[in-house]
Amino acid sequence: xxxxxxxQTLRQxxxxxxxxxxxxxxxxxxxxxxxxxxLKTSISANKIRTATAELGPIENxxxxxxxxxxxxxxVISSPIKAEIKRVIVTPGTTVKIDQPILELDKSQTIxxxxxxxxxxxxxxxxxxxxxxxxxxxxxxxxVDNAIKDLNIGSLQAKLNNTQHLKTVGGAxxxxxxxxxxxxxxxxxxxxxxxxxxxxxxxxxxTDLREMELQASIxxxxxxxxxxxxxxADITAKRNGVVTWVNENIGSSVSEGEELxxxxxxxxxxxxxxxxxxYSEMLRPGMSVIVKINEIILRGSxxxxxxxxxxxxxxxxxxxxxxxxxxxxxxxxVEVFIVTNASSQVVRIANGPAxxxxxxxxxxxxxxxxxxxxQVKIGASNFDFVELKNxxxxxxxxxxxxxxxxxxxxxxxxxx
Numbered sequence: 001x002x003x004x005x006x007x008q009t010l011r012q013x014x015x016x017x018x019x020x021x022x023x024x025x026x027x028x029x030x031x032x033x034x035x036x037x038x039l040k041t042s043i044s045a046n047k048i049r050t051a052t053a054e055l056g057p058i059e060n061x062x063x064x065x066x067x068x069x070x071x072x073x074x075v076i077s078s079p080i081k082a083e084i085k086r087v088i089v090t091p092g093t094t095v096k097i098d099q100p101i102l103e104l105d106k107s108q109t110i111x112x113x114x115x116x117x118x119x120x121x122x123x124x125x126x127x128x129x130x131x132x133x134x135x136x137x138x139x140x141x142x143v144d145n146a147i148k149d150l151n152i153g154s155l156q157a158k159l160n161n162t163q164h165l166k167t168v169g170g171a172x173x174x175x176x177x178x179x180x181x182x183x184x185x186x187x188x189x190x191x192x193x194x195x196x197x198x199x200x201x202x203x204x205x206t207d208l209r210e211m212e213l214q215a216s217i218x219x220x221x222x223x224x225x226x227x228x229x230x231x232a233d234i235t236a237k238r239n240g241v242v243t244w245v246n247e248n249i250g251s252s253v254s255e256g257e258e259l260x261x262x263x264x265x266x267x268x269x270x271x272x273x274x275x276x277x278y279s280e281m282l283r284p285g286m287s288v289i290v291k292i293n294e295i296i297l298r299g300s301x302x303x304x305x306x307x308x309x310x311x312x313x314x315x316x317x318x319x320x321x322x323x324x325x326x327x328x329x330x331x332x333v334e335v336f337i338v339t340n341a342s343s344q345v346v347r348i349a350n351g352p353a354x355x356x357x358x359x360x361x362x363x364x365x366x367x368x369x370x371x372x373x374q375v376k377i378g379a380s381n382f383d384f385v386e387l388k389n390x391x392x393x394x395x396x397x398x399x400x401x402x403x404x405x406x407x408x409x410x411x412x413x414x415x
Contacts, residue, residue, distance in 0.1 A: 354377065
């Protein structure tokens, strides 16, 4: 049968448990201190990079990317709907003005041209027939009008004669009234005929003008189609290099579809892109530094595209040396946009030691020992970093990644 433990026994057990925990903590703490003390407190000089602080100018930059594009690139589009019959030159070929690029099958467009030409001939023939018909109708109305004039003259003479006979008793009043009625009727008929003649002349003018306008439109369409047929001989419009050509022989292309691109490789510009978070900072005229491997070129922003796509803002950079031998079409380059510049600051060569924070620690080398210092970071670019305090010109700083030694205040530098 189990017996209940005394209170003294329980107290002794609690004390032992407490002491065991204290011993464990002490062991862990001692191990940590031993481990920390066992970390390196020295580093070989050949494993670090150093730089000397100096006074000099610095440009603060934003990092972007870019692609080299020819300053002039001609896009040749198909002037007609056709099929690609033959590709004469391939991308990379240097071409001269009027040199053939590719051949299109123009048979369908030629058939359309002949059909429109026949329709125009029919329209012109219809205009001629209408003019003859209207002229005949006008002539007949004019003759009728002249006959009416003669008839009115005769009726007027007859009325005068009847009125004279009545005065001498040779005619009755009824005969006078009848002669007067016939004259007035003839005069009304003449007015009607004159109105018909006037209306006919207006109608002739309107109908002819309408048909001639239709023929003029058809003639213009025919000339445009004729021009397109001439343009369908796809040739180079200037000297340059073919950068792209549609090589899908037998495929159909629509009017306006791109067929080839010819670039003048004597000059380049850059299509740059960066995050749209910089959109408020960018403006035309800002200086730009372009890095191509170890080559540095300068330029300026000439145009900022108004639209943003997928949070990316694009802009165009004009290079000061746009014909540098290292430039190649579609080459990707590093672009650094200069936001501001200072003429005399304490600066140090950029390196992995700088994390991009506004304030951080660096190791300053002095008499074989690197001492930690807290510094404020100012402007920066791919070449230099501005140190705003705690560093004097002439002091040597380790610019290698020193995160492994961030727990130390001093490091011995061995040879």
